Amino acid sequence: MAAWWMTDTAPYPYSQRWLLDLPLPFLSLRRLDRMLMPSPGMRVLEIGPGTGLQSLHVAPQLGERGRLDVVDVQQPMLDHVSARAAKLGVGNIVPTLADAHSLPFEDETFDAAYLVTAIGEIPEPAVTLGELRRVLKPAGRLVVGEFFDRHQIRPARLIAHADSARLHVTQIIGPPFAYYAALRPCGAA
Ligand SMILES: C[S@@+](CC[C@H](N)C(=O)[O-])C[C@H]1O[C@@H](n2cnc3c(N)ncnc32)[C@H](O)[C@@H]1O
Numbered sequence: 001m002a003a004w005w006m007t008d009t010a011p012y013p014y015s016q017r018w019l020l021d022l023p024l025p026f027l028s029l030r031r032l033d034r035m036l037m038p039s040p041g042m043r044v045l046e047i048g049p050g051t052g053l054q055s056l057h058v059a060p061q062l063g064e065r066g067r068l069d070v071v072d073v074q075q076p077m078l079d080h081v082s083a084r085a086a087k088l089g090v091g092n093i094v095p096t097l098a099d100a101h102s103l104p105f106e107d108e109t110f111d112a113a114y115l116v117t118a119i120g121e122i123p124e125p126a127v128t129l130g131e132l133r134r135v136l137k138p139a140g141r142l143v144v145g146e147f148f149d150r151h152q153i154r155p156a157r158l159i160a161h162a163d164s165a166r167l168h169v170t171q172i173i174g175p176p177f178a179y180y181a182a183l184r185p186c187g188a189a
Helices: 002-007 014-021 029-036 055-062 075-088 125-135 155-164
Strands: 043-047 067-072 093-097 110-116 136-147 167-173 178-185
Touching (some): 029 055, 029 136, 043 055, 043 125, 055 067, 055 075, 067 075, 075 093, 110 125, 125 155, 155 167
Parallel strands (some): 043 067, 043 110, 067 093
Antiparallel strands (some): 136 178, 167 178
């Protein structure tokens, strides 16, 4: 049982979605803004939106000409985000059902990307970081938020994975158990 608990890689269950709406200490939306710097007209990618806690905050900041693509392996999560967006009149969220190990986007598509409490759930995080590196524009930025749970990727491990994906960590805020990291493609100005 303990071994299963530590090694299980199933995505977060939709049946426990209510927990995702609770704000996490240190991983506030204000801190996400500080790291991601969303602005009108940007095209942004979110992996693992869950019920849309971050999506519904970020998308309105991108304006009518901007767009937030949300990618999840679970269709019920995407449907949940879309329903909430429709209710709130947020019209620039585009859902895509896909696995973050292989992103269905052209190279250099996005100005920015982010994942909050999602990368630790992905079985091969370095592969996903490589995919994010590929779909980010050369001057794009990536924000990873991680919180203390059984899937958490600690900062040192994130830095090692990032190196292998030709990304570098430029800033980390928050304690190691609940942090946001900002990453840039290597070679970016
Ligand atoms: C713990 S939830 C986080 C939700 C939201 N970001 C939040 O902080 O409330 C993790 C999300 O990542 C998604 N996910 C897990 N593995 C994935 C994968 N391989 N590709 C895409 N999404 C994945 C899950 O379906 C779930 O929606």
